[in-house]
Amino acid sequence: EVQLVQSGAEVIKPGESLKISCKTSGFSFTSFWIGWVRQMPGKGLEWMGVIFPDDSDTRYNPSFQGQVTISADKSVNTAYLQWSNLKASDTAMYFCARLDGTLYTPLVDWGQGTLVTVSS
Amino acid sequence: SALTQPRSVSGSPGQSITISCTGTSSDVGAYNYVSWYQQHPGKAPKLIIFDVNKRPSGVPDRFSGSKSANTATLTISGLQVEDEADYHCCSYTGAYTYVVFGGGTKLTVL
Numbered sequence A: 001e002v003q004l005v006q007s008g009a010e011v012i013k014p015g016e017s018l019k020i021s022c023k024t025s026g027f028s029f030t031s032f033w034i035g036w037v038r039q040m041p042g043k044g045l046e047w048m049g050v051i052f053p054d055d056s057d058t059r060y061n062p063s064f065q066g067q068v069t070i071s072a073d074k075s076v077n078t079a080y081l082q083w084s085n086l087k088a089s090d091t092a093m094y095f096c097a098r099l100d101g102t103l104y105t106p107l108v109d110w111g112q113g114t115l116v117t118v119s120s
Numbered sequence B: 001s002a003l004t005q006p007r008s009v010s011g012s013p014g015q016s017i018t019i020s021c022t023g024t025s026s027d028v029g030a031y032n033y034v035s036w037y038q039q040h041p042g043k044a045p046k047l048i049i050f051d052v053n054k055r056p057s058g059v060p061d062r063f064s065g066s067k068s069a070n071t072a073t074l075t076i077s078g079l080q081v082e083d084e085a086d087y088h089c090c091s092y093t094g095a096y097t098y099v100v101f102g103g104g105t106k107l108t109v110l
Helices: none
Strands: A003-006 A010-012 A018-025 A034-039 A045-052 A057-060 A069-073 A078-083 A092-099 A107-110 A114-118 B008-011 B017-022 B034-039 B046-049 B063-068 B071-076 B085-094 B098-101 B105-109
Touching: A003 A092, A003 A107, A010 A018, A018 A034, A018 A092, A018 A114, A034 A078, A045 A069, A045 A092, A045 B085, A045 B098, A057 A069, A078 A092, A107 B046, B008 B017, B017 B085, B017 B105, B034 B063, B034 B071, B046 B063, B071 B085
Parallel strands: A010 A114, B008 B105
Antiparallel strands: A003 A018, A018 A078, A034 A045, A034 A092, A045 A057, A069 A078, A092 A107, A092 A114, B017 B071, B034 B046, B034 B085, B063 B071, B085 B098, B085 B105
């Protein structure tokens, strides 16, 4: 069974750094793109970027380039999303998801989401 | 920019509804890589349509998708109470922005 299990909710102060995780199982981690999707409170989904864990090829939505870093650790089948300087506007639910194949394939399996709250 | 969806639609059990998703000739109009996701409150999205009109295994055939020019459409026939959810469309946009979502549509089953 394919599973993507995300790390727990975080409450962080503005200006702090954060790294959230997405631990996968049930498929070959190095054979599929893993993506990150943001959902701000009461809003729609936004595609942030993807990583191919085998060679760490990473593609970003230009809107998120330079704002976040996507990485992966093949040894523990886990993808990560990190910030170095969080802002209140980063408050959102963040989902990881597995693409079905190439970059134009759909997001077929999803994590449960990680709620990030940035507040002083 | 984001694909355009109606903010809300509604229908009664047993009826059919459609949700439109309007993009441009650079996304919806350029590729047959439109997908739809169903999201119940507090839950992760679930893929219900991909490649414009294909259904993943386990998704009822009450859900169907189509596309004409720059607009994709999700149709749900024989509405059921459990169909009440948010629906998000998504399109591949090529090798720069890659993927764009719509703003989401809230379906209310009255």
